Amino acid sequence: MLAKQQLQKTFWLVLLILFICPVHSVISAELMQADDYRANVAVTEYYASEKLDGIRAYWDGQHLISKSGRQLKAPPYFTDSFPSYPLDGELWAGRNSFEQTLSIVQSNDKKNWQSLRLMVFDLPAYPAPFADRVQQMEHLQKQLNHPYIEFIPQQLVRSEAALKAQLKSVLEQGGEGLMLHHKAANYPGQKGVDLLKLKPQYQSVATVIQINEGQGRFTGLMGSLTLKTSNGQTFKLASGFTIAEREKKFKVGDRIRYRFSGYTGKGLPRHAVYIRIEKPNGSNK
Numbered sequence: 001m002l003a004k005q006q007l008q009k010t011f012w013l014v015l016l017i018l019f020i021c022p023v024h025s026v027i028s029a030e031l032m033q034a035d036d037y038r039a040n041v042a043v044t045e046y047y048a049s050e051k052l053d054g055i056r057a058y059w060d061g062q063h064l065i066s067k068s069g070r071q072l073k074a075p076p077y078f079t080d081s082f083p084s085y086p087l088d089g090e091l092w093a094g095r096n097s098f099e100q101t102l103s104i105v106q107s108n109d110k111k112n113w114q115s116l117r118l119m120v121f122d123l124p125a126y127p128a129p130f131a132d133r134v135q136q137m138e139h140l141q142k143q144l145n146h147p148y149i150e151f152i153p154q155q156l157v158r159s160e161a162a163l164k165a166q167l168k169s170v171l172e173q174g175g176e177g178l179m180l181h182h183k184a185a186n187y188p189g190q191k192g193v194d195l196l197k198l199k200p201q202y203q204s205v206a207t208v209i210q211i212n213e214g215q216g217r218f219t220g221l222m223g224s225l226t227l228k229t230s231n232g233q234t235f236k237l238a239s240g241f242t243i244a245e246r247e248k249k250f251k252v253g254d255r256i257r258y259r260f261s262g263y264t265g266k267g268l269p270r271h272a273v274y275i276r277i278e279k280p281n282g283s284n285k
Contacts, residue, residue: 032188037198043163046180047154051197052119053098053176054090055105075110078148089120095174096265121152124187131183199261205278208254221246240274
């Protein structure tokens, strides 16, 4: 009990410091980064929550900041009465709504921000392991009662079977997967251990119909491939290529194998990543 009271005092002291010396609009601190889930993880050491397909947003006490450190132009009504302490989360409009969320955040139409919520999954300034931060988030959910802030429910994993059941439930409801936070992790944590993402991986093959030139650091190289799926839909594949592969002369008509984690609301592969060119007989290359 005394330890919890000391944590509370420390937390409010941190908030006082933030109020006196507010954080600038670009994040200098490292954000907690996720790695892929892997076999042999001690799952009972983790909390699991739904992985939201939204836009990462960090509230620094004054501004909403993107993952890249850019200030997001949220309308005043959205952030009015936001707390003075940092929140880490995602701007989210609901399942299968990433394109809608991105459009709202990038547009100048501030009215549509009403359909977004900042879905909070961590308290960066709370000086305690994640298990204690979960309790604090549950407390703040009741205390804040803000129309545009929600705290993502966190569930301590009891077994491998329970984790699989939770993942199955999320996928059946149209979700993308799960995030696993180690219960003893401090913020920002250790990459590859403290925050893991668990989502199904599928593979498919599609045909190259266009090679697109790269820009920026990929100038002079292949930037993406426009692919056509077996059902006639087209999408651009831009991830998973090495520099050597971007220098390769892909051809229209090449059959490309890629992995993806499900489908968008428009039925296109979500988070598609290049694997290889398929040989004509279907063997690996």
